[in-house]
Amino acid sequence: MSKKEKQIGLTTKKEDNLTKWYTELIQKAQLTDYTEVSGCMVFRPDCYAMWEIIQKETDKKFKKIGIKNAYFPLFIPEKLLAKEETHVEGFTPEVAWVTHAGDSKLTEKLAVRPTSETIMYDSYSKWIRSWRDLPLKLNQWNNVVRWEFKHPIALMRTREFLWNEGHTVYATKKEADKERNQILDIYEEILKNYMALYGIKGKKTEKEKFAGAEATYSFEFFLPNGKGVQGPDFHNDGQNFAKAFDIQFLDKNEKKQYPYQNTFAITTRMLGVMIIMHGDDKGLVLPPAIAPTQIAIVPIFNEKNKDKILKEANKIKKALKQFRVKLDDREEYSPGWKFNEWELKGVPLRIEIGPKDIEKKQVVLARRDTNKKEFVKLTKVSESAKKTLKDIHQNLYENSKKNLLNSLTKVKSMQELKKAVKNKKLALAPFCNDPECEDWIKEKTGGTSSRCIE
Amino acid sequence: MSKKEKQIGLTTKKEDNLTKWYTELIQKAQLTDYTEVSGCMVFRPDCYAMWEIIQKETDKKFKKIGIKNAYFPLFIPEKLLAKEETHVEGFTPEVAWVTHAGDSKLTEKLAVRPTSETIMYDSYSKWIRSWRDLPLKLNQWNNVVRWEFKHPIALMRTREFLWNEGHTVYATKKEADKERNQILDIYEEILKNYMALYGIKGKKTEKEKFAGAEATYSFEFFLPNGKGVQGPDFHNDGQNFAKAFDIQFLDKNEKKQYPYQNTFAITTRMLGVMIIMHGDDKGLVLPPAIAPTQIAIVPIFNEKNKDKILKEANKIKKALKQFRVKLDDREEYSPGWKFNEWELKGVPLRIEIGPKDIEKKQVVLARRDTNKKEFVKLTKVSESAKKTLKDIHQNLYENSKKNLLNSLTKVKSMQELKKAVKNKKLALAPFCNDPECEDWIKEKTGGTSSRCIE
Numbered sequence: 001m002s003k004k005e006k007q008i009g010l011t012t013k014k015e016d017n018l019t020k021w022y023t024e025l026i027q028k029a030q031l032t033d034y035t036e037v038s039g040c041m042v043f044r045p046d047c048y049a050m051w052e053i054i055q056k057e058t059d060k061k062f063k064k065i066g067i068k069n070a071y072f073p074l075f076i077p078e079k080l081l082a083k084e085e086t087h088v089e090g091f092t093p094e095v096a097w098v099t100h101a102g103d104s105k106l107t108e109k110l111a112v113r114p115t116s117e118t119i120m121y122d123s124y125s126k127w128i129r130s131w132r133d134l135p136l137k138l139n140q141w142n143n144v145v146r147w148e149f150k151h152p153i154a155l156m157r158t159r160e161f162l163w164n165e166g167h168t169v170y171a172t173k174k175e176a177d178k179e180r181n182q183i184l185d186i187y188e189e190i191l192k193n194y195m196a197l198y199g200i201k202g203k204k205t206e207k208e209k210f211a212g213a214e215a216t217y218s219f220e221f222f223l224p225n226g227k228g229v230q231g232p233d234f235h236n237d238g239q240n241f242a243k244a245f246d247i248q249f250l251d252k253n254e255k256k257q258y259p260y261q262n263t264f265a266i267t268t269r270m271l272g273v274m275i276i277m278h279g280d281d282k283g284l285v286l287p288p289a290i291a292p293t294q295i296a297i298v299p300i301f302n303e304k305n306k307d308k309i310l311k312e313a314n315k316i317k318k319a320l321k322q323f324r325v326k327l328d329d330r331e332e333y334s335p336g337w338k339f340n341e342w343e344l345k346g347v348p349l350r351i352e353i354g355p356k357d358i359e360k361k362q363v364v365l366a367r368r369d370t371n372k373k374e375f376v377k378l379t380k381v382s383e384s385a386k387k388t389l390k391d392i393h394q395n396l397y398e399n400s401k402k403n404l405l406n407s408l409t410k411v412k413s414m415q416e417l418k419k420a421v422k423n424k425k426l427a428l429a430p431f432c433n434d435p436e437c438e439d440w441i442k443e444k445t446g447g448t449s450s451r452c453i454e
Numbered sequence: 455m456s457k458k459e460k461q462i463g464l465t466t467k468k469e470d471n472l473t474k475w476y477t478e479l480i481q482k483a484q485l486t487d488y489t490e491v492s493g494c495m496v497f498r499p500d501c502y503a504m505w506e507i508i509q510k511e512t513d514k515k516f517k518k519i520g521i522k523n524a525y526f527p528l529f530i531p532e533k534l535l536a537k538e539e540t541h542v543e544g545f546t547p548e549v550a551w552v553t554h555a556g557d558s559k560l561t562e563k564l565a566v567r568p569t570s571e572t573i574m575y576d577s578y579s580k581w582i583r584s585w586r587d588l589p590l591k592l593n594q595w596n597n598v599v600r601w602e603f604k605h606p607i608a609l610m611r612t613r614e615f616l617w618n619e620g621h622t623v624y625a626t627k628k629e630a631d632k633e634r635n636q637i638l639d640i641y642e643e644i645l646k647n648y649m650a651l652y653g654i655k656g657k658k659t660e661k662e663k664f665a666g667a668e669a670t671y672s673f674e675f676f677l678p679n680g681k682g683v684q685g686p687d688f689h690n691d692g693q694n695f696a697k698a699f700d701i702q703f704l705d706k707n708e709k710k711q712y713p714y715q716n717t718f719a720i721t722t723r724m725l726g727v728m729i730i731m732h733g734d735d736k737g738l739v740l741p742p743a744i745a746p747t748q749i750a751i752v753p754i755f756n757e758k759n760k761d762k763i764l765k766e767a768n769k770i771k772k773a774l775k776q777f778r779v780k781l782d783d784r785e786e787y788s789p790g791w792k793f794n795e796w797e798l799k800g801v802p803l804r805i806e807i808g809p810k811d812i813e814k815k816q817v818v819l820a821r822r823d824t825n826k827k828e829f830v831k832l833t834k835v836s837e838s839a840k841k842t843l844k845d846i847h848q849n850l851y852e853n854s855k856k857n858l859l860n861s862l863t864k865v866k867s868m869q870e871l872k873k874a875v876k877n878k879k880l881a882l883a884p885f886c887n888d889p890e891c892e893d894w895i896k897e898k899t900g901g902t903s904s905r906c907i908e
Contacts, residue, residue: 035577045522045524049523073489073614076490096554101549102546102549147555
């Protein structure tokens, strides 16, 4: 091992302290980094590349169903934010306020968008006049700020994050309702096919629904430390915002009507959930569809056989050009150190090739998820890699589903619920959906929150 | 003409009042809209779709030369912004400041990023340790805020805009310099191949270079009202920021060195320049490569022949599926009204099909740029459309080049320069590059600014 090499592995086990393990992991795997602004993180290239994949694939599906992208201002005047009462109550405590520009004090302070309902719907009220202007289906990919006062955790709880915010308007409730499954299906496909994640799809309780919505639907996840996390969500806003922002249209009978609105979002927090769900004590375990590097080729060579082995490794790289491949030909690190690094970075598949392998016209495929190694004929590398990556994805998804369903416990009494919470389980309990009752349960169980109604 | 129809054309001529014409145009063509926040505009779907094309194509070219995307926080603490003296002087007068979160006053006020050098290079100083960490080539696609106190003009001068900001670090000046042509070539291709724009490529004067840079290169454009506008730019920052932010690396001889940095950007302002350059008194004239709708099919039908004609129109749409096509089958508008609307929106090619055309197995192709109409056999529609779109692009680009070069006047004395400025010409004058001298010229000519040194 060269002098340049230093310890890169994790010092905390996932089982021992999830938060510490996670924080160490995303830092060492170079996904995010702290900055001088407390609670605001850098998305480093490997992390942002994963977000780009989520963005690109979700966007493609949105466009296929007629949703168009737009961009609305970052700043929202205080009076606009205050137009829908429940909404403003939900967001004001976390708003970052711009009060000055240069040396001048602004006449009205401006909110840095925590979400864009208010600034968008003010425009919608100007644009929507007739049934011909409907449906209006817009989306934004942008940054939002919610000033969390709790301890920040990269990706999971930060003061600025990235997301999509879809904001659609329909003439009738029926059409608005129909969109719900379209959007939830899109999110489900992204979760399943790119992040290898299974979530419980359901409706939020009255207490936990979005500020200003009539109903909220979401995918819910359950972390190994017994905490629930909300994934992508969809809100039926009914006519709440339409009334607050005076969005009205003339229907085909020339009668004025309030339309029905929906909003929906997926955020960079999902990257955090994915990392926690699949990661292990060696580092990240990334699903192949989202991994910035899908295959790492590590040639095993010395001064003498270097040229010969690198030549073969390059041939393999070429044969794998349909994948995102890195050939690690660095000379200053040993193969063992490289194995550790690619494992830390969660690269799904590693290909090892040394002098003996070349003699036998084979390579070694090493799976990140199961640690299993397999010899494969040189002529079959591409084919085997494809199959193995598919298997890895399937295995990660099945594990995610199994873990969630194994955590789920049916309870029938407060005693059973308390026991489930104590055992860090996700409990399925009968519930009346009364916010007061939910407060009572929360109090009795020491802070348990409801996730969703199945 | 139906009762529903109203006047959608422009009321101002481009030649009479460029600003008024432009402001009316982008509003009526539904590209942008005002909001409650003065100086901040909405990018409506057709406008944002054009930005997405610029972004996608530029990004592809960046990635091909090894630039990776990342995302850094929106907020920059005051002390960080102040680290490079010239830089902070250039930006502070226009900074929007966040001073409060919820009800709490922040201990240090935060700048909403006007540009990200300071927040990025603080991270760079942590990440860069050795020659192995170089080059570091990162880019961001994001929103920035510069609080303009002048009258805002949509896309051209707004308080928030969208851009790319590339920030690269090289071990040697030679490598850093080499990147200049790579990046300027990419921008030139985007300007030429997507926006059909010709700009003068050159170096900015000492007075006009970027705050904190050693040298700035840019593409310069010249509006019909005699005003110059800067397009995409590239800055050689030398070691200025490296020294201010203590970015150092150990070279191969284990010696500490300051690296060399570059930055570069293209902004949404270019959409404004493009619209002004190509537009006419009927509305937008969009280059086919960037037009959200490339071809509009307008069928001419009545109650009786409607089905037959729409059937044929749909066949044409299918034959043109390689293009971004809209079939305008609305019944509440007359063909003439539709022609005006698609002209206002700048759709490069219109296809008209009526009963007589069907008899003769032909359609009419109407070019937006030249207003010329041409009959084309039904069997040749796709082939002709492809050729015509290519011709339109070429024609717009040639016009853009001709207009710029025709405005250029060589001058040798202050008297000739004054005359050129009076005649709204772009003057090519000998110049010593002394900022004091530039101030003197500015004063003598009533505010003329230098664009670039060729």
